[in-house]
Amino acid sequence: MKYPEIKNYINGEFVNATTTRTMDVISPLDGTLLSTVPMSSSSDLDTAVKAAQAAFPAWSKTPIKERVQVFFRYKTLLEKHLKELSDLCTEENGKIYSESKAEIEKCIELTEFATSLPQLVQGELLEVSKGVECKTEYVPLGVVASIVPFNFPSMVPNWTIPNAIALGNCMIIKPSEKVPLSCGVLAKLLKEAGLPDGVFNIVHGDVEIVEAICDHPNIEAVSFVGSTKVAKIVYKRATQNLKRCLSLGGAKNHLMVLPDAIPDMTAQNVAASMSGCAGQRCMAASAMIGVGNIDAIVDKICDEARKIIPGVNLGAVIDKASQERIENYITQAEKAGAKIIVDGRNAKVVGKENGTYVGPTVIDFVTPEMSVAKEEIFGPVISIMRTNTVDEALAIENANPYGNAASVFTQNGAMARYIMEKASAGMVGVNVGVPVPREPFSFGGWNESKFGVCDITGKSSIEFWTKLKKSTVKWNAEAGVNWMS
Numbered sequence: 001m002k003y004p005e006i007k008n009y010i011n012g013e014f015v016n017a018t019t020t021r022t023m024d025v026i027s028p029l030d031g032t033l034l035s036t037v038p039m040s041s042s043s044d045l046d047t048a049v050k051a052a053q054a055a056f057p058a059w060s061k062t063p064i065k066e067r068v069q070v071f072f073r074y075k076t077l078l079e080k081h082l083k084e085l086s087d088l089c090t091e092e093n094g095k096i097y098s099e100s101k102a103e104i105e106k107c108i109e110l111t112e113f114a115t116s117l118p119q120l121v122q123g124e125l126l127e128v129s130k131g132v133e134c135k136t137e138y139v140p141l142g143v144v145a146s147i148v149p150f151n152f153p154s155m156v157p158n159w160t161i162p163n164a165i166a167l168g169n170c171m172i173i174k175p176s177e178k179v180p181l182s183c184g185v186l187a188k189l190l191k192e193a194g195l196p197d198g199v200f201n202i203v204h205g206d207v208e209i210v211e212a213i214c215d216h217p218n219i220e221a222v223s224f225v226g227s228t229k230v231a232k233i234v235y236k237r238a239t240q241n242l243k244r245c246l247s248l249g250g251a252k253n254h255l256m257v258l259p260d261a262i263p264d265m266t267a268q269n270v271a272a273s274m275s276g277c278a279g280q281r282c283m284a285a286s287a288m289i290g291v292g293n294i295d296a297i298v299d300k301i302c303d304e305a306r307k308i309i310p311g312v313n314l315g316a317v318i319d320k321a322s323q324e325r326i327e328n329y330i331t332q333a334e335k336a337g338a339k340i341i342v343d344g345r346n347a348k349v350v351g352k353e354n355g356t357y358v359g360p361t362v363i364d365f366v367t368p369e370m371s372v373a374k375e376e377i378f379g380p381v382i383s384i385m386r387t388n389t390v391d392e393a394l395a396i397e398n399a400n401p402y403g404n405a406a407s408v409f410t411q412n413g414a415m416a417r418y419i420m421e422k423a424s425a426g427m428v429g430v431n432v433g434v435p436v437p438r439e440p441f442s443f444g445g446w447n448e449s450k451f452g453v454c455d456i457t458g459k460s461s462i463e464f465w466t467k468l469k470k471s472t473v474k475w476n477a478e479a480g481v482n483w484m485s
């Protein structure tokens with residue numbers, strides 16, 4: 001085992017879970033056993049909640065301009081530990097180093113945003129009638145929880161950590177049991193940055209801990225990022241328990257390609273979007289709809305895909321089950337009559353025979369009722385459909401239950417605008433393969449890609465992590481008494 005067994009992080013200390021149930025943490029790159037992760041019990045969660053509750057009065061009373069000083073230092077520490085965190089991300093998640101580095105750079109940008117929060121949460125004050133002032137303040141909620149997926153071991157935790165904590169909350173995070181190592185390094189960096197003990201805690205585990213989080217009476221809000229199936233379970237359970245909940249689910253993102261699209265740029269963007277992070281991004285292009293004759297662009301997409309080599313510029317998928325699921329989707333499409341032009345099945349990386357790789361896959365002549373057209377595959381696979389009109393393409397996009405992202409490739413501004421307006425997705429783009437908004441713009445999809453109000457990052461997240469206090473104050477005795485004073 002490469003690393004010592006993983007511990008929970010509670011009240012500023014790495015501590016053993018009270019359970020003996022563990023899971024192996026396997027590197028998808030080559031099957032190396034990295035560590036074991038405890039499947040904590042609800043009593044471990046309770047200990048973490050108590051630590052967070054104890055830390056909350058002092059932390060929430062610390063002025064925000066002081067709280068963000070921790071995040072100025074945390075940002076510098078992320079920069080200093082960029083290589084260590086990127087290496088660890090590659091090791092536990094399987095993505096290639098440049099993708100891991102980009103992930104940590106995004107963590108830095110997210111932290112940079114949190115340091116700007118004092119500029120965004122001053123509240124408002126107005127003399128509403130003679131001598132009477134109304135004021136609003138953003139007040140932290142208390143103990144909050146963040147449940148995260150495997151595909152971004154550092155970035156998704158940092159969607160929530162800097163903003164929720166800088167806004168005065170104390171947090172418990174439940175990392176994915178598949179990639180539990182990176183969060184431990186984040187905990188060390190937060191401590192080194194001066195975050196008081198108990199403000200940030202990690203409880204490892206699986207379903208049991210997620211359920212315990214949703215049920216715990218002293219957790220005020222829950223954010224979840226993962227598959228739609230679990231996002232629904234968490235949203236229902238947390239809100240049933242009268243908690244605030246923001247639950248982000250899976251995706252099936254459509255790229256609409258018009259014949260006037262710039263061929264080389266389009267092909268490069270489509271190939272990069274579908275294969276980046278081995279297709280395990282909730283913003284990855286998964287379905288492409290060509291409107292009219294786009295054969296020349298499809299040829300170029302295939303040329304680009306053939307340059308993507310597993311183990312070189314394409315990482316591994318997370319585990320054997322994912323590898324099998326993705327390959328099954330390709331086989332199903334083949335059986336249903338689609339054409340596999342670039343086939344990523346049975347990918348092998350010499351010297352890494354126990355790694356879990358799927359090569360880039362381009363499936364053409366897909367029809368809307370095929371499973372590869374409708375379902376999230378979460379692998380480096382693009383399913384190409386063809387229509388005669390933009391409205392037919394939009395009908396396919398609109399019929400999909402998800403709604404994370406959609407993008408159009410064209411040089412026609414009016415057409416691009418029309419498609420952006422009609423696409424049923426929270427994040428849309430023009431000539432961009434992965435239309436992820438950058439800070440301070442917020443991240444969040446629509447439909448079955450997100451349950452709850454607010455987005456998880458950017459300005460929108462302020463509303464999620466705080467509640468408004470409204471005060472009405474009268475200092476002036478001569479102001480008199482009437483219905484509005």
Ligand code: NAD
Nearest residue numbers: 148149150175176206207210226227230248249250251282
């Ligand atoms: P997942 O839903 O399997 O797991 C996410 C978290 O939920 C993990 O911490 C896991 O331990 C826990 N969990 C798993 N099954 C559970 C259950 N039955 N009950 C309670 N908790 C459970 O997701 P994943 O495989 O880790 O991540 C991939 C998915 O996440 C994809 O669907 C992807 O689209 C989605 N994702 C979405 C976004 C977004 O912004 N919308 C971002 C990243 C990933």
